[in-house]
Amino acid sequence: MRLFRNLFFRLRALVRPNAMERELQDEFAFHIEMETRKLVAQGHTPAAAAREARSRFGGRASEGERARESWGINVVRDFGADLRHAFRQFKRKPGFSALGILTLALGLGATVGLTGVVRSILIRPLPVTEESRIRVFWAPFEWRGVEFDYLRERVRAFSALAAYSSDATTLRTDAASSVLLMGVTSAELFDVLGAKALMGRTFRSGEDRPGAGPVAVLSYGMWQQELGGDQAIVGKRIVLDGSPTTVIGVMPRGFFFPTPEYRLWRPLDLNPASGQYQGNGWLVLLGRVKPGIADAGVSDDIQALARSLKERFTYPAAWDKTKGASSQTLRESLVGDTRPALLLLLGAGVLLLLMACANVAALLLARTTDRTHEIALRAALGAGRGRLARQIVTESLAFSLMAGAIGLGVAVLGFRVLVSSLPLQNGLGDAVSLDWTAFLSAVALSVVVGLAGAAAPVRDLLLGRLKGLSNERGVRGLARGTGRVHAVLVGGEAAVAVLLIVGAMLLIRSVGRLLEVNLGMDPHGVVAVDVAATGRDLGDADRWRLYREMTAQATQIKGVTSAGLISRLPIRDGGWQGTVNIEGNPELQGDKGPNSLYRIVTPGYFATMGLTVIRGRTIAETDRSGAPRVGLVSQSFASKAWPGRDPLGQRLRAGMTSDTSAITVVGVVGESKVTSITGANPFVLYVPLEQAGAPPDGLIMVLRGGGSLSEIVTPVRRMVHELEPRAAIGRVTTMDQVITGAMSEPLRLRFFLSLFGVLALVLGVVGVYSVVSYSVARRQTEFGVRMALGATPRQVLGQVIGRGLLPVASGTLIGIVAAIALARLAARFLYGVTATDPVSISLAGVALLLSGTVAALVPAWRAARVSPTESLRSE
Secondary structure, three states, X not given: OHHHHHHHHHXXXXXXXXHHHHHHHHHHHHHHHHHHHHHHHOXXXXXXXXXXXXHHHOOHHHXXXXXXXXXXXXHHHHHHHHHHHHHHHHHHOHHHHHHHHHHHHHHHHHHXXXXXXXXXXXXXXXXXXXXXXXXXXXXXXXXXXXXXXXXXXXXXXXXXXXXXXXXXXXXXXXXXEEEXXXXXXXXXXXXXXXXXXXXXXXOOOOOOOOOOOOEEXXXXXXXXXXXXXXXXXXXXXXXXXXXXXXXXXXXXXXXXXXXXXXXXXXXXXXXXXXXXXXXXXXXXXXXXXXXXXXHHHHHHHHHHXXXXXXXXXXXXXXXXXXXXXXXXXXXXXXXXXXXXXXXXXXXXXXXXXXXXXXXXXHHHHHHHHHOHHHHHHHHHOOOOHHHHHHXXXXXXXXXXXXXXXXXXXXXXXXXXXXXXXXXXXXXXXXXXXXXXXXXXXXXXXXXXXXXXXXXXXXXXXXXXXXXXXXXXXXXXXXXHHHHHHHHHHHHHHHHHHHHHHHHHHHXXXXXXXXXXXXXXXXXXXXXXXXXXXXXXOOOHHHHHHHHHHHHHHHOOOOOEEEEEEEOOOOOOOOOOEEEEEEOOXXXXXXXXXXXXXXXXXXXXXXXXXOOOEEEEOOOOOOOOOOOOOEEEEEHHHHHHHOOOOOOOOOEEEEXXXXXXXXXXXXXXXXXXXXXXXXXXXXXXXXXXXXXXXXXOOEEEEEEEEOOOHHHHHHXXXXXXXXXXXXXXXXXXXXXXXXXXHHOHHHHHHHHHHHHHHHHHHHHHHHHHHHXXXXXXXXXXXXXXXXXXXXXXXXXXXXXXXXXXXXXXXXXXXXXXXXXXXXXXXXXXXXXXXXXXXXXXXXXXXXXHXXXXXXXXXXXXXXXXXOOHHHHHHHO
16 A cells, blocks of 8 residues: 555656645745744744744755655656757757658658568468468369378378368359359368357368258458348358358458458368369368477378378379478468568668668767757756766657657558558458557667667767867867767668669669560450359350350450450469370370460450461361360470471370360460469460360450450440349459569569668768768868868868768778678569679669769858858857
């Protein structure tokens, strides 16, 4: 209780100081009055008694100060006084204060925002249980159902094994049909993840096997957005792909797997009698490691599984899963491609913050040095070194905390813009948010920066370099020391600026090389529309009618000049590939057969995409079911399969479909980018839609036209709905957007590093300008004397610029060396440019030196115009 009474007393003294003062004065008056009465009783006159009482009681001021010290709040009151003094100092030089605070706020805001993103993606736990125990097997999206069942009976280090893949489904409501991305999984998936449903349950054993009823688990987002947050949704049926499907569970808010884009999960159909079960691989395998099993045990089990596969299955060389067997953690699997880019940007943000800190430290040091007379006067009036040091630290902390508050505001307000501009794929940006750690980061960084900024002047004070500087000679001596510190800070800024500018230059040149890549097609003016025709109530005849009439009517839309269909959109989509057997070439058959992408197209596809058929013919309207099977191959495919021979008329057999009858090559398509902009082009086999067997559940319609995206898509949506109301439109994009999306990482890295590079130049200019201006102001009398003794303005100008650029040149050289040493960190983000590209490094160095020269020119010009008469008169 005593502790609480003391605490309450101190809080009252802080909150109601006037009341406490009145009580203190009342107490003084009471004690004096009592002493006076006592003396009167002893025979003193009232006047003499009052004088004697006041004498015995002591000086009221000293006694009052002693009483106030007993309250235990002097430190807090002094801190408040120091803060008020600091804000008065800020008001005296608002330009200086605004420049320093905004500079620091910019660096803090960028660092806090990027730290929030990195924490969300790389540090914050995934929405699973004990994520470190979940391992993803090698060869993702290449496993077959038969392999999954074979391995799940043979794992030793894993308590359970699960499989999943990506798919799309059509949700039909009374209003319209929509296409949703979903996960198709084995029944064990949620058990392996350790994820529980918010409502209902997850999958049970057997629900991924023949005979089980259609069920689905919904994401929280789908439950809220598509289904209105129906509290009684569990047990109800929704129509997916035309089939009533029972909702058995809803996952909690914040849960996602494998990415936030997935809206629901349905069981796999692991039917040994189906062709898909035995056919091409399309699954990802993951397992939960048993408790107590170390990484070595996991690796041993993985290798044992690979040996078991070799005993049971025969693999072609292009698909040999018995080689390169390994596993990775779930986080590495989900965000592995994102990690390097985020860390690179965070590192750039930290460098920018270091530059801002160096600038602020230089400004604070200059201001403290300018106040040496004030500090000397306060010391002469009795202020101790500790009290003066506390004042300096308080001002620096106030300065940095104001910058931190503004920086936090910048980070919060611009966070979503920042996230949307980062190279985050697969909807990971939806899982990113700022939390309490952002506030703590801003406060911690602000305190660190404030203490660092106060370190140099406090050191000078404690060593006696500030206290007692009452003459001009002492101040000049200190100024020389301060000038050396300034030079070091500017040199450090220049080194950091060079690193950032080199990175920006490398990305600019790399993106330029990417934009120069020959795509082998003409993407400009092409619109791609995903059309889903899924559902058991849609028969083959319905799909054939939709696809045939869709391409015929699309060319009647205003602005559309040609249209075609394809099963996978170039660059955006991968998958659907397998080995092919080349007839007449035993070295390219069986397990030696080359791997090829398999693409179903209609006759208008090649002209719409601007692809060139360099040999033979394109797909014709006569290439229908019942006619001899034909196909076109890419130029690299033809060169590999029939070197030195005419590919036209050659035959091959594709192993990725149930129809393995021979396909006759009738044309060769020029090389084009199919799966990515960089890297070697894979082999491609194009076959007519009419000869692909059953019509697919979905295709992509590509249209070439001169209208805008909205002008084309609106009538396309209307046309598809009129042709088949049960069909749904999925993604709508332009090929230009697809190209940009494929370059999203280098484009966004270029944007951020260019922004950081520009800011680094600005900070460098501010740093050089402040240092040279400080030097000119301190040496104004010296310049006046020199010019009085015969120095010309040009000589003064050159000397000031030369001395100002010396630390910039030194820092630039150090930065170039550091950029070369750290080149390997940036190598993976570049294309067509080496990380030690001399052009980029040279441009960065020249840009910094030129900006430093411009920054030094203004104060140097001011020095060159100093009037000797005025300088000597002021002296």
